[in-house]
Amino acid sequence: MTVDSESNRSATTAFGFDWLSVALVLGGVLLLYYVVPLLSLFLSVPPGTVLSRLSDPTVVDSATTSLLSASISTVVATLFGLPLAYWLARTDGLVTKVVLAVVVLPLVLPPTVGGIVLLTVFGPGSPLGDAAIAAGVPLTRSLAGVVLAQTFVASPFVVVTAKAAFEGVDRTLEHASRSLGKSRLATARHVTLPLAGPGILAGVTLAFARAIGEFGATMMVAYYPRTMPVQIWVSFQSLGLDNAYPVAILLVLVAAAALLLLNTVASNPWE
Amino acid sequence: MGMTLDLSRLRKAYGQFDFGPVDLTVDDEVLAVLGPSGSGKTTLLSLVAGITSPDSGSIRLDGRDLTGVPLEERRVGMVFQEGALFPHMTARENIAYAATDSDRVDDLAAVLEVTDILDRTPPTLSGGERQRVALARTLATDPDVLLLDEPLSSLDAPIRTRLRDELHSLFASLTIPVLYVTHDQRTATALGDRLAIVRDGGIEQEGTPSAVLTRPTNRFVARFTGTENLFEGTVTDRSADGATVRLGDIHLRTTAASVPSDDVTVCIHPSRVAVDAPYVTDGDTAANTVTGTVTRWLNEGSEYRVDIDINAGAHTLTASVRPPTFERLALENGSDVQVLVPAESIHLIPDGE
Numbered sequence: 001m002t003v004d005s006e007s008n009r010s011a012t013t014a015f016g017f018d019w020l021s022v023a024l025v026l027g028g029v030l031l032l033y034y035v036v037p038l039l040s041l042f043l044s045v046p047p048g049t050v051l052s053r054l055s056d057p058t059v060v061d062s063a064t065t066s067l068l069s070a071s072i073s074t075v076v077a078t079l080f081g082l083p084l085a086y087w088l089a090r091t092d093g094l095v096t097k098v099v100l101a102v103v104v105l106p107l108v109l110p111p112t113v114g115g116i117v118l119l120t121v122f123g124p125g126s127p128l129g130d131a132a133i134a135a136g137v138p139l140t141r142s143l144a145g146v147v148l149a150q151t152f153v154a155s156p157f158v159v160v161t162a163k164a165a166f167e168g169v170d171r172t173l174e175h176a177s178r179s180l181g182k183s184r185l186a187t188a189r190h191v192t193l194p195l196a197g198p199g200i201l202a203g204v205t206l207a208f209a210r211a212i213g214e215f216g217a218t219m220m221v222a223y224y225p226r227t228m229p230v231q232i233w234v235s236f237q238s239l240g241l242d243n244a245y246p247v248a249i250l251l252v253l254v255a256a257a258a259l260l261l262l263n264t265v266a267s268n269p270w271e
Numbered sequence: 272m273g274m275t276l277d278l279s280r281l282r283k284a285y286g287q288f289d290f291g292p293v294d295l296t297v298d299d300e301v302l303a304v305l306g307p308s309g310s311g312k313t314t315l316l317s318l319v320a321g322i323t324s325p326d327s328g329s330i331r332l333d334g335r336d337l338t339g340v341p342l343e344e345r346r347v348g349m350v351f352q353e354g355a356l357f358p359h360m361t362a363r364e365n366i367a368y369a370a371t372d373s374d375r376v377d378d379l380a381a382v383l384e385v386t387d388i389l390d391r392t393p394p395t396l397s398g399g400e401r402q403r404v405a406l407a408r409t410l411a412t413d414p415d416v417l418l419l420d421e422p423l424s425s426l427d428a429p430i431r432t433r434l435r436d437e438l439h440s441l442f443a444s445l446t447i448p449v450l451y452v453t454h455d456q457r458t459a460t461a462l463g464d465r466l467a468i469v470r471d472g473g474i475e476q477e478g479t480p481s482a483v484l485t486r487p488t489n490r491f492v493a494r495f496t497g498t499e500n501l502f503e504g505t506v507t508d509r510s511a512d513g514a515t516v517r518l519g520d521i522h523l524r525t526t527a528a529s530v531p532s533d534d535v536t537v538c539i540h541p542s543r544v545a546v547d548a549p550y551v552t553d554g555d556t557a558a559n560t561v562t563g564t565v566t567r568w569l570n571e572g573s574e575y576r577v578d579i580d581i582n583a584g585a586h587t588l589t590a591s592v593r594p595p596t597f598e599r600l601a602l603e604n605g606s607d608v609q610v611l612v613p614a615e616s617i618h619l620i621p622d623g624e
Contacts, residue, residue, distance in 0.1 A: 180369040
């Protein structure tokens, strides 16, 4: 055996490279594939043009719609997602597995299909949709529609990431807190949430990033008011690629900010 | 004042493991629960604390039924195995989390000698410091019962011994039932006013440490409390002074009265025999004298464990020998010795137990 590995080692060095270098080269190709198009996007338009276009009403409107809707979606996803994540983290069994599968479904479902699914419940013609229109709060072609679409697609990120964060909190600490006379709620507030905090923040950040980039389901449910991704598509369709750049650059910056947040205050779930 | 913890017919079934039924009463005293891992010690504490709920039976604290009472309302203080300190809080914040007023934090910190480390966070504390803070935190709630789950098991020997001595005086100052779970016999006998030996979810024997150590009721308890010499013997004579048992060709006088069966297990604790040179005779007529040959010895630091073949090699008797004696006799493998076994050092267990 010793002899074998000796000969193997000399064979690798004889060719003048080792597998780590090969891995680095192959990985480097992929890395360039990520970086070059991004750089090219920033270089394809002079900064002055981008800045001037940023004050364009369509850009401002879409940015406002996106930031507002994504913020609301994130709050809704967090509000309903954290309890579900906690429940998933603290129970075991078949029911838990099924529930988790249902939670992950919107992640694997094509977004346009997600949009169709939502339209069957909230769209015109459906009982709920018609009732909402009658009440003056249409659930399609409205900010409410955008939020519905974004929440559907983005909330699983909160649930899945926060679940892992809750699971990282030793149950013994919760038992200790309660044995010291603190209620379940006080325990959650003072022990579980602070300890799971960075993980939860990561989930919230991911959900926000996903919500602001949401296109497929939003297109189906609420073409108006236009979010940034929809505006990019409209500009590209009607005025050509050049006109899609400014909003695209804005979205890249938002994504970069989310990444920065993940690597500082939040705990990056992929690290 | 004095509280009483009363467990009655307490049962809990897990998949492969059945706990109970257990009956136990703990007054204002320390009950040390001693057993191997997986014997149900932690289950017992979880049931009393309210972390797990029993399938049947009841837990009463001074007459108050705790069944169904959530753990935050039980007033049961628990010190967890590794301390279970909140890692995002300083030592002071941990204690203050439980305390009703801030004077209490400083008082307890002084008692447990953690005043200097109050502003540090748990990850920077040593194992012993963590346990001190955990104990202070639990005591800050003024619990009606104190439960401790092997708080010393992860500590280095010198710190363990020191903290154990401190716990002993601390427990003496408390007027509540204390349930101390451990797998370490020395800790259990040092701290317990009474001892409960558990195995497979049930209590094997209960009593004062010296009673359990010197008069185990079955072979498991004998072995688990350090009685390594267990031999099959036969009772040959019963007199008012005690029975005589035969072990191969050796007859041993004992002080055991009322032995129910003829077939018995003869228990001799290694520390309760004396090893001497073969020719020495002393005046102690109460002691049985057995001759043998040293076959093996181990230096355990504070004592030597010496295996001695007796009965022409049919039995091996293990004796613990203090270093001065070991050196005086210049013991080595093959040394001929005589072993003095006092009659009162021999305990008999009826066969089948």
